[in-house]
Structures are given as C-alpha cells and as structure tokens.
Amino acid sequence: MQHGAYQDEADRRDADLAGNRCLGHVVACSGARATVSATAEKGSTELAELWSVGRLISIRVGENRVVALVCAMHTDVPGWKDGEDNIMQIEVELVGEIHPDEQGTFMFSAGISKYPYLGAIVHRMRTSDLKMIYDQGSTNTATIGCLTQDRSLPAHINVPALLSRHFAVVGTTGVGKTTAVALLMHKALQADPSLRVLILDPHNEFAAAFPDHAVVIDTDTLDLPFWLFRLEEFTEVLFRGRPAIPEEVDALRDLIPEAKRAFKGSADTALLRKSTEKSSLTADTPVPYRVADLLALIDERIGRLEGRSEKPHLRSLKVRIQSAINDPRYEFMFSSNTIHDTIAQTISHIFRIPGDGKPVTTFQLSGIPSEVVNSVASILCRMAFEIALWSSGAVRLLVICEEAHRYVPADPTLGFFPTRQAISRIAKEGRKYGVCLGVVTQRPGELDPTILSQCSTVFAMRLANDNDQEIIRSAIPDSSTSTISFLSSIGNGEAIAFGEAVAVPMRMVFERVAKRVLPRANSGLAPTIDSAAAGVDLKAIVQRMRHIDPAEQPQMADLPQPAPAPAQAQAPAPAPAPPMQPDYDEAPASNHLDTAADFPAARPEPEPQRPDPALEPAAPIPQERASESRAGDRDQPAPTFSPKPQLTRRFGGGDEPRREMSSLRSGLLKRPLSSLIDK
Template sequence: MTSLPDRPNPALPDRDLAGRLRTPAAAADPQTRPTDIGHVIACDGTKAVIAALSDPRDDLEPAWAVGQMITITVDTRRLIGLLFKVEADQGVWTHESTNRLILSVELNGEIGCDDNGLYAFSSGMSVYPRIGAPAHRMCEEDLLTIYRARHETTMPIGVLSQARDIPALVSTDALLSRHFAVVGTTGTGKSTAISMILHKIAEQKPDQRILILDPHNEYREAFGDKAHTITVDTLDLPFWLLTLEEFARIVFRGEPPGGEDLDILREMIPRAKAIYRDGASGRMLRKPGGTGPALTSDTPVPYRIADLIQLLDEDIGSLDGARRRLATRQLKARFDAVVTDPRFDFLFGSRDASDRMSAFLGTVFRVPIEQQQITVFEMSGIPSEVVDSIVSVLCRLAFDLALASHSRVRTLVVCEEAHRYIPTEPDNAFAPTRAAISRIAKEGRKYGVSLGIVTQRPHELDPTILSQCNTIFALRLGNDADQDVIRRAIANGSRSAVAFLSSLADRECIAFGKAVSTPMRMRFHHVGRAARPTSQQARTSSGAAGSGVSMHQIVAQLRRERAPDPDTGSGANPGSSFQIDARRLGPV
C-alpha cells in the first residue's frame, strides 16, 4: 500500500485525509469544521451503505440530496461515492434530536497520491472500504481534484450541481473523437446546450467543421454570422450526387421502389451520365462506359434529367415486354411529376447542368472555411417524406470528404431528432441513412468525422449508435424505457445515477463517459437569448401580430405545398403532367 508522502499537495490547503484543515485555528472556524458524517455499515464491492447522524437543529449542515458526492477514507486513500438513496433509519425522524440516516452510495473512483505526490483522481478502486471506515462530506478541494482538467483541451459548459462555484469541464478532444449524445425530454434544454457546446468547440478548434442537421430551423439565430445557413430556398443540391437508392427515394417520394424500377434506373442512369460526359458518342455507344472510366448509377458525375427521360422514352418505344414497358412508362410519369414539383426545386430547379460538385461540397463543408466553420442545414422546408434521403447524402458526403481529404476536412455532424433516422426498428428507417450514420459512428473516428446525437426518445434510437457515443449528457428523462436505455449505455459503476434522471431540473444533466472524469451532475451555463436556438414557430408568432407577416412568403409556401399527385403527375400546375418544364432540364 502506498503511503502518503510527507510533501503536501501545493495546490490544496493543508488538510488531513478526511478533508479537515490541519491548523487548529482553521479547525475552530465553524465554516471549516470537521466534515465526518458517519461510518460504513455495509459494502458489496460497488455500493456502500453509511450510517450517518444528522442534527435537524444544526443549520450549518446542508441537507443531503441524491446526486451529491461523499468520500470514505481507507488508509491513505479517499474513495468517492455518489449518493443515490437517503433514508431515515427505520423510518424514524424527530425534530428535536439527532437522527440516524442511512445513505446508499455507489463507489466510482478514488483520490490518492500520484507519482508526483499530488492528489489525483482515478476511476475504479484499488481498495474497498471496511466496515466502520469513516465517511465525510466532500470538500471543495476534492471536487476540484476529481473534475479538474485531466485533458489537454477542456471547456467549461456549466457548474457542478453540488458546488456551484466549481466549473463543469468536459474534454473537447474526447467529445470530438468519440461521438456524443444529448438526451432529455423536450424543453429540458438540449438544443440550447448543444448550441453552447458548439460555440465553444468553434472557439477552441478553428478548423473543426460543424454541420448541424436542423429539422426545426431553430439554430440559425443561435449562431448569427458565425454560421453559414442553408435553407430550402438557397439549397442547390445536384440530384446526380444522390446514389441510386437515395434518388429512387425522391422519385418514389418515400415509398419503396419496385425491384424492376431500380433495375431500369440502374441501367439508364449510367447511360445518361455517359451521354453527358461523352456527348453524342455516349448516345451512340448505348452503354455505360463510353470513352472514360466505367460509370455506375452511384458515380457522382453530372447528367441531365432530359437525357434520362429521353432514354426512358426510347426504351418504351423499343421494348417488347409489356410488363417492362408499363413499368418504364410509370417510372417516366413519376419523373415528370417530381421534376415539375416546386417542392423539389432544391434538387431539380437549377438551370446549371455543369459539374457543381466542388461548389456544393465547399459550401456545405466549409472548404475553404472563410470564418464560418459551422453550417446550419435547415430541413423544415424539405418535403418530409424525403428528408431521410437528404440526411443520407449529407452524412455519406461528410464521411467521404474526410476520407478523401486524409482527415483534413474534419466534420462534427450534429443530428437532432436522431431517432427519426436511426430508429430501434430497422424496418422503420431508410436503410442508406442508417448506413451512412452507422458508418460515421463505427469508423468516423479514424478519419476525424464525429457525431453529436440529440434525441428526446433514447429508447427509440438504435442502441448500437448510442453505444458508440462515449459521452452522454442525460437531461431529465421521465420515461422508464428511456432511463433503461441510458442505464445500459453507461459503465457499471455509474448506473445508480440513472435513478434520479427523472428528477433533474431544467438544464441540469448528468454527464457520463470519456469527456468527463466521473459521472458529473451539473447545470449548463445560462445562455443569453441571442445565442439560444429559436424555433421557427416562436420567430413567426413574435412577428405575427404586427407588420412582420409576409404574404409573399406565405404564397411561396402554399405553392410549395401544392404538389402534383405522384401517380398521375397531375396537380397544382395545370398542364404540367407529362410535360417537362424546359427550364428545369438545363442546357441540352
């Protein structure tokens, strides 16, 4: 057993191992009086029970509350325990005299001397408390020792709930390299916490890209000039960047395409690409390939929808199988409908048929960074049935870009409402989105792509994704199923903490995992109104009573929403069925 060196820790006041100040003068001071609270009466290796005395007349004694930390002295070490249950012994309590309390704690680390003779915290325990070992309230120095920066780059994101003058520090590197999750019931402060964390990451890591997938269009306000915002009106996503499956998702508006439809597209898209690349010779060849390298339906090179439609037309004319002819005809009708649907202007509306891949990637992933390392990708204007296809494209590209740039373009992808894209039930999700997010979760670390997962329903989120998040900020969670998921996701030694997840205050959380030394009950910093995410609804309603209503915007929205019927191609735009608006086709 290592004995405590003579040399006192210069960073700490002269205290004995129980946390008492050694100088008699200090000991006489009621503020620094001994902090013994009781003695261990049971221990099972991970938990200990302490019998403590509490005098209700002693108003210097702060009330016990679950979530507080205590220490137990064992030889030269102090074991750290997280209080998860407080009871009056045998249910007896008197107002007049001292009471016996039974405190249950979960043991999750120890403070001892490190090689330099300084007090240091380590997770896990090298010794166990014996029966009768003295327990103490935790002194501030111990709290500082536990939570002080162990990592090179840390950021303060709040204060400890137990001692509000001690900053709650998290490791920036651990957050970015290992994925993190913020979970909690709606309204507890997830989005506000995320925006504060992202502000701090951006300050510390000027070359870290951050892509926020913002389903409620709420983050724009929180970042102001610091972020580049992409809205459905400014988005110009070349449709040819989509893989076959992503593209089919759009054409079939969220419905699964038939096998035959996919076969037809798989055959025709490379031909359309060859025509674009090789001009007339591509058409002559009538097969993918042409004069350049092989093209597949997933190769991200430009083609024109006009060519694709013409190829389908030619096919209808030349085919002899009635079944396939029907399938091709229906597919063409779907194309006509989607291409003329104003809601899909962000994909098909551009008149520019040139290769815009670098421009698109540069804008979304901030290359060059040009002062704005954050992209807020507003998704609420994107037709809901195809949002997952767009999320798939973005997550896939974030990974591919990191890979192709040899980790120089490192992106943190923040995915709000993550349970929508990666739900527990694989059948409820669009497989490519799930695959793209899982790929970042599993392999992103190697290339510098990380995930920030936000959800109010952790039990609806694929557990394999949560298990890849090595840091979890758990705000209040009332639902048992959600608590169970968090309990399973965290290390053994911290599971009792989950019991009080349902009673956390707003913007209070328990932070678990790699970015913190030990589970930390903390309260996020107050975030001023200007840096808080603001929902579109809140923005609109604040201006609704006055002259802030824009009829132009409302009409634009109505036009977007009146989409043609996908099966017939007819709808809001009379005469649009089976007609392609030439402006959408790009130069031929």
Template sequence: MGHVISVRGSRAQVGFPAPTPLSHARPTVGSFLSMKAVDSTIVGVVTAVESDSGPHGYRAKAHVDLTGEIVRTADGSAQFRRGVTVFPAIGDAAEALSSDGLRVVYGSSASRTIRIGHIAQNRDVPALVDYDSLLSKHFAVVGSTGVGKSSGVAVILNAMMAADAGLRVLVLDSHNEYGRSFGERALVTGAGDLRLPFWMFNFEEMTDVIYGGRPAVPDEVDILAELIPLAKSHYQSYKVSGERPALARRTVRSGGFTADTPTPYLIQDLMALIDERMGKLENRASRMTHHRLLARIEAIKNDPRYGFMFENANVGGDTMASVLSRLFRLDGDGRQVTVLRLATLPGEAVDAVVCVTLRLAFEFGLWSDGALPLLIVCEEAHRYASADPSVGFAPARRSLSRIAKEGRKYGVHLGLVSQRPAELDPTIISQCSTLFAMRMTNEADQALLRSATSDIAAHLLDLVPGLGTGDVIGLGEAMPLSTRLHFETLPAARVPSSEMTVGRPETGSLGGDELVRTVIDRWRRATSGQSLVEEEAPALVPDAERPSILRAPASDHGPGAPTPLLQQARASILKR
C-alpha cells in the first residue's frame, strides 16, 4: 500500500503513491497497518490521512500510531504484545493488517475473556474483553442519549454473568429500562415489592428521607440523634424480656447503640419518646419543634409511596438477613442480577435509597471478606456523584467514592453509566480502568475522557462525535488493544426500554376523556395506594338532604335527646 517516510518516537508517517481502489483495503482513520521488522511485525493504527504533493512523489500520507508488535513464541505461534522494541525504518513497506493479524491482536491471552461484539474493521473478528480486568478494576460506559448505551450495558452484563456463575449484579435502574434485558437471570424489584426497613438507614439517610432532600431543621435533628439510640435500646430490652413496659415508667438508656447502628426499632417507640419529651417541656417554642417533628414522621410513615420502608414499622423483627439476601441475590435461586427500579420510588427518597444500597454493598463486602464478587451498576451516575460538591446528596457521593477507591479489596466492583461524564466526580471516573465511549458531541465530556485515559491510542477519542448507534471506542486495561468496535445486537425482546412505553396503546386508541381519566387514576394511585377516579361525577345533593352530625336521623330518640352521632362528635372534641 505504501512506505514509511517518517518516524518520530511512537509515531510514523506512511506515504501512498496513488488512491487505493474501492475493491481493496483502504488506509483510513481507525484502520490498522503492518510493517515488517527483522523478527516481528509492527502494528500501527491510522489516526489521520491527508493529501501530499511533496518531493517524494506520494499522493497521500497517513499518520500512524505504533501500538505494538506481533512476535513468534517458542512453539511457533503468533502473539501480540503492546509496545514496540524495533522501530520501522524509512522505506519499509506498509500494508493493511490481515484478518489473521487482527485475530492475533484481539485474541486476548487472558484466561477468561468475554465477547461483547465485533471489531469495526472486520465483522468476522470478535471483540474480546478480559473479564477479570473488567470486573476487578471497574469500568464505565458513557455516551449521549439514544446511542445504544443501555443495550451495550446489557450486552456486557449478560456476557459477564455467562462467564462467571458466582457473580452477583445489582443494577440501579433510574428509568426502569432493564426489567426484561436479563430474562430468567433477573429479579426485578421496585416500590411494590421492595423491602428496605427504615432502621437499616443510617442517620444521614433517615434525615434525608424525613425532610425530602431539603435542608434539615437543626433542633429537630438534635432530637432525632438523641432519641433514635434510645428507641433501639428500648426495642432490644423489650425483645430480651418479652415485656413491653410503658416508656414513661422506665429510664431508657442508649445501651451502646448509635443512630447509625443497623439494628431494629419501632417507629412508634421513637414517636412515643418524642411525645413524652414534649409533654415535659414548658417552653412553647420547644414544644412546637417536637410537634413539627412528630408531624413529619407521621406524614411520611402514612405515605403509601414509602411503604417499602414503613410497611411493618410497628411490628418489629430483624429482617436484615433476608433483605440482604434478596437485594444481592444470595438466596441461591439461580438468579444473578437484581434490577432495582428507582423510578417507582418517591423522587425525594431516591438519593437516600441509592446511598443505603451502596453503603450496604460495601459493608457486606467488608464484613464478609469479599466472599462473593458483587458488581454495582449505577445508571445516571452523575446524579449521585456530581463534580459539583454542592449538588446532590453528599453521603451518596461518599458511598460511591468509597466503592470506587476501596471496593475491589472486598469484592465490591463498580460499573458507571452516564450521558454526561463531565458532570461526574473526576476522582470516581478516574478509578475506572476500562472505558467504553459512545457518541458524544459535548466538548467538556470529550475533554474529560482524554484526561481520564493514559492509553497511547487516546487519539481514538477524536472519533467519538461521529460514531454510529451501537459503535463504541473501547479503551483501557480490559481491552487487548484500544479500538473501535460494535456491540452485539440484542434480541428485540431483550432490548432495554422504559416500562412507561412498553405496551403503550397506539395513538388514538384511547378517547380523550378515557385517556385523561387513566392518567388521573395513575397519578392519584401513586400517592394514595388506591383508585380515586369515580365512574361518574356524583350529582349535587341539596343542602336539606345532606347528612349532618347535628341533624338527628330518623330514630326513636325523643325531642332534645342527644343523638349517637352528636355524642360521638362531642366525645372526640373533648378527647382532643
């Protein structure tokens, strides 16, 4: 095809005498060239092509990065290794790397490899990834919306689970997309069947739920910090003695518990302690502080959207083992992945739920000495670990950062998925040794990727804005060589898709009134737990026919005698 006309460090220029016919392999950006050396074949990738009318007589020239060489081993087989020991000389012939050469380059020598697609230059050459490097050193998949990012994640996870039956995966699914992507391997859970008791939340997570992500009231926080350990101690003493004495008749001590200790307690015990303390106060402002705190707890406890936390708030029982077994697939039912549908949870509680999930995963790995490999896949990772410290829930960022920095020592691994990597904490994404970059047009996102990789083939990131759907640039330690590849195509039934659109009726199949009523029903059901849309609006009842607690129904009561309804109302007022 051409000859070497310049060599500078790990880069060379190759001149071409004439345009290459369409029927032949053509030297274009991203294609591979080979140059013969004494004992090896030098492999380079084309980074730029331009016309040339210089004195050498070449019509075009290509800029080539020298990435490695193919050598012969003792048994005569070909093996690729990164780095170049013998550089090409001026005039050395350059030709397109053959299919066999590509297979040698991308035929990983790792003991466990997974196939995630094929090389963009040749569909017959599989794209293999080193499983152990991919898992143990974290990975990230980044790309704009609509480029096949979720499908790529599903391909990677399916391949990883097929290679390692002992791997457990937890997908934090922000948009309810992955419910059908893993078939029988997956447990899909959400607000309807998720059980994450409130007492498993630490103090920061609990206060974030109570205040709905808004700034907490310092005086109320102080009350919670003091009384939650007392409620835990009271529950433990009641559990040991089998009796439940009135809180007001005994002196409750913290018993060594802290507000962060993951041990059960009853929400009614906490409320009783707050109420008891409020009754002893003479200052009206202090009493109102306690009263507002009680009202907050009561409101969130009775909100059906928080049923996953408070369903058995007054029943008790240590369910931590069953919760962890179900969440992290430790119950041995053959399913390896849990898909946690975050979009079904109250928006105000999502940050706290993500935080407690990440924290439980790390703590389980820590105290189990990494007995089981656990992979946490975090969709929309920039939401929970923003580059701006003032944005998001700080404890969630700390939990994610802790897994990124220390998780691999305890068998807890991380997979980040984001459409805005520039908004992701750079400390966290820098811990990902393998990057899968799909199409992105934002300059800040591309700049971050360049700064996060030290690979010699980082020039491939210049191709990112022009990648097609499903195309990806693979960089890092799990890749035999950084390259452009295409993800495997998933069956139509496994393609990630939001559950909001799956099964949606065709436009026009619902009448205007029916559509509005359906929307209102779902809207109200989300906050009430039951349907509140009536079949038909009730007719107005004349004032004279409306029931009233002050109007005596037809009965045998004599004139002037109080009716049962009136007595009930009076008793309720007196009680208040």
C-alpha cells in the first residue's frame, strides 16, 4: 500500500480511509521495548502488511506520539487461519517521541517523556511525522538517497557533522561501498568547495568517479623522494617487509644525519645554514640527502673499523641500499639523479594546494610493490596530519582509507606500526586541526576497534559475518540495536545510517550515481587491446610487469604462431657427435673458446697412452740395497710425492690436474701391501 500519498488532510485518522484505522493496542511495555496486540479480521492480510519488520509506527500517549520500530512479530498460535480472526503479537523498540513545544509546534526528540500505557492505541506512521523525524532542521544538509519505508521521502545527512567527525562505510563485497563513498564525496565537495580529499585507492576504482575533479597518481606519475621517509619507513623499504636487523638500523640512524649535513644543494634549507647544530638534524627530519653520500659514509666506516666482527652488517646494509636503488619498482623513490629540496612541490601536488580546480587526489596503490605499500600509506597519512597541524586548520583535508583493515588490523602484532600510528593519530586528534578520516572496509571485525569507535557516523551496508555484525552492534546506540538485525538481509545500495550526521538511525537507499562517474577498476590504464588482432597486447603487459621504460625494453621475440601441419613425417635428426677430446698444453690457458681457425686441418694420430710407472707393481729390492736404503732413510727426510707440472685445458679448464692427482692416489691405494713392506 502506498501511504506516501496521504498529505496534510489525508494524514487525519479518518475511519473511512483504509490504513488509517487503529492498528492495535499496547499489551506490554518496558523501558526500551513494547508489545502490541493486533487482530487480522477474517484472515485478511491488509492490516498485517502494515506491520512489516523495519517500519516505524506511532503510539498515542496524550498529546505526544511515541515513535517505535517494528523488530519482530508472530501469532499467538502456530499457523495462520484463513477466514478466521488471527491474533498477532508485534515486538517494537521505542525510538523517541513527537511532542509540542511551548509555541505548540510539534517536534521530534530522541528521548521519551511519557511511556505508553497498557491499551494505548497504535497507528501507522504519518508521512508528515516521518518527515519530521528525519528532518535535520539545518541548511547544511545534503540528500544522499531516500528512506526505505517511504521512497517519496529523501534521506538527508548533515555535511559539517559528517566531515568534522570521522565516518565509516562498512559492508561485504559487492554491496556498493565504493559507489556510496563516491556519492558522499561528491555531496561533500558541493557543500564545502575548499575541502581537499586524498583517497588511498588499492583497487584503482576512484579515478573514474571524479573525472573532472581528481588528479590520478600511480606508479608512472608518482614522485615520492626517499628522503621524505622517516627511518622506520625507509627501513621497511630496504628490508621489504621483513624484520629489520638492529645493527643496520642503528648504522642508518647515525649515518643519515651525516649525509643530510653533507648536502649543500639548497640554499633555502634553514636547517642546513648552521652545520654546527648537530642536534637540529635527525634521521626523521625531511631534509634532502644523496644516496651516494650515504654509501660513501658506509664505506668510510667500513675502512675505519678494525676487526671483522663489526664489518659484515655494514656490507649487508650497503648491498640492501644498492639493491633498492637498482630495483625498477622503487623508481618512484630514487628516480631523480639530481637531488633538490622539492618538498613543497610534492605536498602541493599530492594534497592539491592550491588545487587548480581539482581538489581530489586518487592515490592508486595497486602498482606499488606490496612490501612498501605500508610505508607509502604511512607517509601520506602522517603528512596529511602535519599539514593540517602546522597550517592551524587553514587546510581542510579528508583522507579516505579504502580497505582500512589492511593498515590498522585488530591484531596489534600485524600490520606496520608507523602506518597504524599515523592513522590512529588522525582518528584521535585530526578533527581538532581540520583533518577527517573516512574508513571503508568489508571486514569491520578485523579493524582496530579504536579506529571504528572514533567514527561518529557509520553507514552499515549488508554484513553476513556474525563477528562483523557484533562490532557494528557495539557501536550503534542502545535504543536502536535491533536495527542491526536487518544487516544480513538488506539489499545492494541500501544502508543503515546512524551517528552525528543523521538525526536518528535510518534505513535508507543510496541514490543512483550517473554512469559517467561510476567507480570502476583500471580506469586509469591505457587500453591494451590490439584492434587489428582483437587480442591482448602481451608485450605491453610484460613491460608493465618489468616496470621499465619502453626505450629500455629488451627486444622480445615475436609471439609463437601455430606451425602448419607437416606434409609427411620426417626422420629425426641424427644426434650430434660427441665433442673431440681437447688437447692439453703446458702453456697458460686463455679465457676464450678457440674457433675452428685455431685448429689445423688434419691432426696426427695421438700416440698410444704410455703406462704410468707409478701404477706398475714395484720390483723386489735386493737385500743389500734394502739395508742401504734403510740406513739412508734415518739420515734423510721422508720422501714426498711431487705432482706433475700443472696442466691446463686449452679451452680454459683446470680440472685435469685434479684428475691426475686423484688417479695417483687411487693407484697407491691399490698397490699390494707387500710391495710397501721391506722384506
């Protein structure tokens, strides 16, 4: 039944109008709930349709009208009797009341001054009352959709309350979280044109949602100098997400300030005007320095150290730095060969100050190496807070953190601590300085509860996980906890909004976003479809995988084409002849392979191999000579075996001498024991 058509006079309780008659009577009441008894006459469902779960109803208490939310219903006996009266029991939750003020004007308040009495009459909710409940009574409102109960009534939010205190959008995959966030951002920018928005976009979806208002920063356009990273963030890059080695971190803590003092490239850097003030520079100070200077300091320290026990960690640190510099995936950090103090240009580009008509920055994180995403998120959130802090609130910033459970997980042992610290600082102190946090997640149960508790407005979309529902239930006001029971069954694009930006918790449907500004993935990438072949350009994909410049792309062979079927089966090619045994020479071997020109056309037949005398059985020694030999052995040192002169292979080998020594040893071991014992 369409009740939104009843306006003003039609809202009167005329007995002749269907749907306006009494719905039931209160038969039980507590501090937060009440039970209503109603009768469906002769099995008719016309009255029962007005009791659907999630609808608001009105209870007459004198001049006041108590507003209640239907949360459950059942009949007094099992089953439904057609053609007979059915007694229904409806459980409702008390939300607030509509009462007249001193001037006689009716207004809505969340508190209840007069509770329903037993037998109080229950009516359907008037359209005018429904509008009064959700009316913000302020000009700083924006329409984001319509009410689920009455699609003719708009759903409003208070934009200053939304932005001055943080908000969250939660819901499972595919329910429309990204579209809802894009809609909220468009409404916020319309209400506050001075707002600057930074979106941490891990799926590259928001670039299409702001085609005229956003600057897209990806791996091709990102320029985030390494010297802007703090020590913990820089070590996260060097160690690629693995635990850092304390000795190497201590070395960086000592050497980075030295490298910053050695930098003389900017005369405008106030911290470098007095090189004697060593305490003014630390490893966390955002001052430029050269990696070459840092490596030179490491080499100098290696040369000064005495003893090998202290050198390996410095050598390992040097290798890590060189590896990071040469990694093409980290080009956004080490792209510039000439170091300049570009912190002002970097802040202006990322945070859109002044903005040039594009106040939104979509920071696409999908192309950034996974082991440094936490460091990039940390530096962006930290800089956002510091900009708002040191500008005394002159710059209003909104940081949208998509997939927030990745950066601030509920388990304190997971995640990157500087990232958690930076986001937590915005959540706890950001509203004092004009920086707001927007949290978007599909798993609120895996999000740090402290972050969610700081969000004053929550848009809860469909959630199927019981743990996630419990998290939202703990954050919603106690007077509307039954509203969460709808979370597992609401439709796509539908949400339950509660908090500072709405008057009372409301079940609403987000308005549809124009197709032109609909978020979609990979909108910032150039198409890789080959129109001629109607296929995928694999060379372009490989180029992106390697993160290298097209000019430096190695020449790749053409893609293999299917070979035509052979006319007849061919015999397999004969196996190649084994290579000729190389000659051995006493001259030093060269490192190159000989060509055919180095060999004569014809070689003489090799001589038959002569037996090695060392392998022949020893002849018996005469008695006289044996005694002389024993007498001489007492005066002479023990004989030693001298190997043959070093033989090298003509092709640069060196294994043949070892083979000869091995054969000599095996020959001695195989000689009869009697030949080695004096007879």
